[in-house]
Amino acid sequence: MSIKGQAxxxxxxxxxxxxxPLFLTQPYYLHTVIMILFYAFLASSWNIVGGFAxxxxxxxxxxxxxxxxxxxxxxxHTGLTPWVGMLVGGLIAAIIAVLVGMPTFxxxxxxxxxxxxxxxxxxxxxxxxTKHVGKxxxxxxxxxxxxxxxxxPSLMQFMGKAPYYYVILGMLVLVVLVSWYIDRSKLxxxxxxxxxxxxxxxxxxxxxxIAKLQAAAISAFFTALGGTFYxxxxxxxxxxxxxxxxxxSQMVLLAIVGGRGTVLGPVLGGxxxxxxxxxxxxxLGGSLLGIHLILYGIGVMVAILYKPQGLIxxxxxxxxxLARVVNRSRAAAETGR
Amino acid sequence: xxxxxxxxxxxxxxxxxxxxxxxxxVEQGSxxxxxxxxxxxxxxxxxxxxxxxxxxxxxxxxxxxxxxxxKPYDLCKRGVARTFQVVKPFASKSVLYNVTVGAxxxxxxxxxxxxxxxxxxxxxxxxxxxDALAKSxxxxxxxxxxxxxxxxxxxxxLLLDEVLAGLTPREVGEAVELVRTIREQGVTILMIExxxxxxxxxxxxxxxxxxxxxxxxxxxxxxxRNETVxxxxxxxxxxxxxGSQ
Numbered sequence: 001m002s003i004k005g006q007a008x009x010x011x012x013x014x015x016x017x018x019x020x021p022l023f024l025t026q027p028y029y030l031h032t033v034i035m036i037l038f039y040a041f042l043a044s045s046w047n048i049v050g051g052f053a054x055x056x057x058x059x060x061x062x063x064x065x066x067x068x069x070x071x072x073x074x075x076x077h078t079g080l081t082p083w084v085g086m087l088v089g090g091l092i093a094a095i096i097a098v099l100v101g102m103p104t105f106x107x108x109x110x111x112x113x114x115x116x117x118x119x120x121x122x123x124x125x126x127x128x129x130t131k132h133v134g135k136x137x138x139x140x141x142x143x144x145x146x147x148x149x150x151x152x153p154s155l156m157q158f159m160g161k162a163p164y165y166y167v168i169l170g171m172l173v174l175v176v177l178v179s180w181y182i183d184r185s186k187l188x189x190x191x192x193x194x195x196x197x198x199x200x201x202x203x204x205x206x207x208x209x210i211a212k213l214q215a216a217a218i219s220a221f222f223t224a225l226g227g228t229f230y231x232x233x234x235x236x237x238x239x240x241x242x243x244x245x246x247x248x249s250q251m252v253l254l255a256i257v258g259g260r261g262t263v264l265g266p267v268l269g270g271x272x273x274x275x276x277x278x279x280x281x282x283x284l285g286g287s288l289l290g291i292h293l294i295l296y297g298i299g300v301m302v303a304i305l306y307k308p309q310g311l312i313x314x315x316x317x318x319x320x321x322l323a324r325v326v327n328r329s330r331a332a333a334e335t336g337r
Numbered sequence: 338x339x340x341x342x343x344x345x346x347x348x349x350x351x352x353x354x355x356x357x358x359x360x361x362x363v364e365q366g367s368x369x370x371x372x373x374x375x376x377x378x379x380x381x382x383x384x385x386x387x388x389x390x391x392x393x394x395x396x397x398x399x400x401x402x403x404x405x406x407x408k409p410y411d412l413c414k415r416g417v418a419r420t421f422q423v424v425k426p427f428a429s430k431s432v433l434y435n436v437t438v439g440a441x442x443x444x445x446x447x448x449x450x451x452x453x454x455x456x457x458x459x460x461x462x463x464x465x466x467x468d469a470l471a472k473s474x475x476x477x478x479x480x481x482x483x484x485x486x487x488x489x490x491x492x493x494x495l496l497l498d499e500v501l502a503g504l505t506p507r508e509v510g511e512a513v514e515l516v517r518t519i520r521e522q523g524v525t526i527l528m529i530e531x532x533x534x535x536x537x538x539x540x541x542x543x544x545x546x547x548x549x550x551x552x553x554x555x556x557x558x559x560x561x562r563n564e565t566v567x568x569x570x571x572x573x574x575x576x577x578x579x580g581s582q
Binding site for chain 1: 387389408409410413414418419421425426427428429430434437438439441442445447450486487489490
């Protein structure tokens, strides 16, 4: 598809998504849709290092926690608005991703994945067991409340759900645009190359260590922005939820099911699986506790068994086919006239 | 003028000496061959020159500057490119994508990298197959792709590691033409090759390696008549027979 074609499709999709709160006015449904976009955002952020660079990070919740805690602590103790605090959190997360990446990127395959698990679990335990950093109360295992200041857009606090929806939609559009840009840039080519064969990439002039660190930094930056958004939406941070292995593996699964290393795959995975999860919980959660997780697991297994490259490829092939049919019938109608 | 000079290269892997005091020099604009029986240490020699292995001792000079100890990507920027004996395509990507990765060594802009990649594809005869996935290529085309990727990095010195192995005689003929064309573009070539027909046709100068040691050097005609070389390839008896002729 040409860049112009992609722009038209993209603009149309964003416009359609922007109209959703006009129809979905019930807070429960709107909250569900916010969470869908939130997970699509996190999966897309993970995908920059986990997909494009092919480095299976299983510890990305640590970066979400860094984002959430940084902006919240700055807000509580210095009054800094989370709009700025989220950028600070993002930068700190990026720096830590580089520091973690320098030793761990020397490891390959499962060993790298294990190192990221160790890092994230260690970080969670530190969060749970630390009550104070200097004079600042971090809440420890009890968690940290984000003080409510009323309807204050300048502090990223809103009374209704709709504004949160637009914030996360904007963030999702941003991370998709960045992914799209990376995919077409020198960095994207180098990441793909090192994912497929690191020695060959080096022989062609790519400093693969630097490329991986760049991807890790960008990925951690966006993941941390997601952490701040979560903190403002839920107004409560507790280590198992924001820094736990559940959130880490969630990002990985959504991206893999949707299509790892593609621009839109993680968005598709996020939308499909989060919807499936919410539906099964809403319909079945009351009678058979936990059944939604089993169904969710089956969904993941089926997708990985039958479409290991992700669901985005067959979907895009279908869209292209449809576009061809439409074009042909339009051409036929014009010649028939 | 000498473009590459290797002095007393030694590479030890534990107790094994894979490269033992090998020296060689390559003239700018030449096609130089490296031959030797299987396991002689030819590929190790290439890995040393291209920065994939570190030297145990010795020095490597390129264009009058010392380059041993530099990483493969630094060497690539300076103009030393290599192919791999076991080809390394980026399998799930198109031919054009593969070659564009190489072209990024000389530019940061995607459009420009693609443009120069297309030029290289025309030169190497892969232009028609630019949209095919690398994994769908035949072995001949994979070898060509390997050369095209390295060539896209804009090298001054190209190290070719057995790019003719496994090709039919006709394909060898085409590949020999390709190597000549590349040299005509001003690229110096150092090639490891088993196919003697091609070595005879292409190389001005040949180095013979055996058990990690350089045993002979000269024109293709000279080395194929060299008694030590014949012994290394065929054993004592044949050398005696050749000597008595």
